[in-house]
Amino acid sequence: MFHHDVVVVGGGLIGLACASAIAREGLRVVVVASADQGAASPASAGILAPTVGKATDATRALAITARDLYPGFLEALAERTGLHVPLDRSGILELALRDAEASALRASLRSGSEWIDDTELRRLEPLIAPGVGGVLHHEDGAVDAPALLAALTADVRGDPHISLFDHRVTGIDAAQQPLVAELAGGERVEADYVVVAAGAWVGSIRGLPRPLPVTPVRGQMLAFDGPRMRHVVMGSRGYLVQRGNSSLVGGTMEHAGFDAGTTAEGAGLLQQLAIELSPSFAHRRVRAHWAGLRPMTPDLLPIIGADPDFGRLFYACGHSKNGVLLAPLTARIIGELVARGRTSVDVTPYAPNRSWKIDR
Numbered sequence: 001m002f003h004h005d006v007v008v009v010g011g012g013l014i015g016l017a018c019a020s021a022i023a024r025e026g027l028r029v030v031v032v033a034s035a036d037q038g039a040a041s042p043a044s045a046g047i048l049a050p051t052v053g054k055a056t057d058a059t060r061a062l063a064i065t066a067r068d069l070y071p072g073f074l075e076a077l078a079e080r081t082g083l084h085v086p087l088d089r090s091g092i093l094e095l096a097l098r099d100a101e102a103s104a105l106r107a108s109l110r111s112g113s114e115w116i117d118d119t120e121l122r123r124l125e126p127l128i129a130p131g132v133g134g135v136l137h138h139e140d141g142a143v144d145a146p147a148l149l150a151a152l153t154a155d156v157r158g159d160p161h162i163s164l165f166d167h168r169v170t171g172i173d174a175a176q177q178p179l180v181a182e183l184a185g186g187e188r189v190e191a192d193y194v195v196v197a198a199g200a201w202v203g204s205i206r207g208l209p210r211p212l213p214v215t216p217v218r219g220q221m222l223a224f225d226g227p228r229m230r231h232v233v234m235g236s237r238g239y240l241v242q243r244g245n246s247s248l249v250g251g252t253m254e255h256a257g258f259d260a261g262t263t264a265e266g267a268g269l270l271q272q273l274a275i276e277l278s279p280s281f282a283h284r285r286v287r288a289h290w291a292g293l294r295p296m297t298p299d300l301l302p303i304i305g306a307d308p309d310f311g312r313l314f315y316a317c318g319h320s321k322n323g324v325l326l327a328p329l330t331a332r333i334i335g336e337l338v339a340r341g342r343t344s345v346d347v348t349p350y351a352p353n354r355s356w357k358i359d360r
């Protein structure tokens, strides 16, 4: 039996960012992380798009806060690790290829986003398909998700307050004090606090006091060779994003259980989508094809906070399509909650016992 201040279950972007934030509050943390095929974080496109879509005012404000934490978050990470994670804040272009899309986009414009005509759109991004205009989301952009995961891993490995165990947590007993995490090999880890950040697999942990409605939704991505796109480009069915010398296209939304394999059908769909957004993709070579499992909730919002009945058990899961965007904010919230028992952020929309609404 080992004892730590805090056990974090899961070693994706969310678990690592939370572990780092908690350790900087002075607590000793163990991250127990298994290497499941299909983890979302390394598969992610890394788009930071809080102003795209139809979020409520409260959830949009939280997402904008998350985005705006990024520059300082990456700067501090670079100071600790020497690793500089590429961040693009040059704006996202949301294309309207048909009149109906244009009307819907124009009707939903909010502050921080501006309608621009096709000529201006092509001046900003010469490679896009002819359309009827689009929206420039000025402050949004993208982060290099695999580089971020590598930097957070280095951060956690280099922190004397954090240990990293390559194990699977099979069960949690939150009724005991200290709490107990049971590992697949039969070992038990005791801790004063447990943070559950197990991505799409959270439902397989025995003993959690409440059911968490998190299901895996597979996303496939393709990487192409070819000329650089200057912006993240989004259409109604998917997106293009530049990462280093590759242009990525994503992402499918598939209910395939825990199957994280790629398919020829997925590749065909993504190729079609890329050409629809930019005809230049018709002649580009596919460099890589991969898939990951999004941890999806019914309302697409994460579950962040203490269990209402067991105040030393915390959830940081169900980040759905926005886990990269929300990683620094989640880490701040969990770091504050674990170390101080309260957070400066209004986390009501993320409450573990909220009533669940249908997909937006």
Ligand SMILES: Cc1cc2nc3c(=O)[nH]c(=O)nc-3n(C[C@H](O)[C@H](O)[C@H](O)COP(=O)(O)OP(=O)(O)OC[C@H]3O[C@@H](n4cnc5c(N)ncnc54)[C@H](O)[C@@H]3O)c2cc1C
Pocket: 009, 010, 011, 012, 013, 014, 015, 032, 033, 034, 035, 036, 037, 038, 039, 040, 041, 042, 043, 044, 045, 046, 047, 048, 167, 168, 169, 170, 197, 198, 199, 200, 201, 202, 205, 218, 219, 220, 221, 250, 251, 291, 292, 293, 294, 295, 316, 317, 318, 319, 320, 321, 322, 323, 324, 325, 326
């Ligand atoms: C194709 C694709 C594109 C995406 N694009 C974007 C995007 O552009 N922008 C954005 O913000 N988000 C995006 N996302 C979503 C984002 O990637 C996720 O929301 C985020 O990565 C979730 O992070 P996580 O740490 O919760 O989960 P994961 O990265 O899946 O990590 C969970 C980890 O926990 C481990 N684990 C699970 N169960 C246990 C256990 N019992 N014991 C120990 N360890 C365990 C797993 O092995 C895994 O490593 C995308 C996702 C996909 C798949």
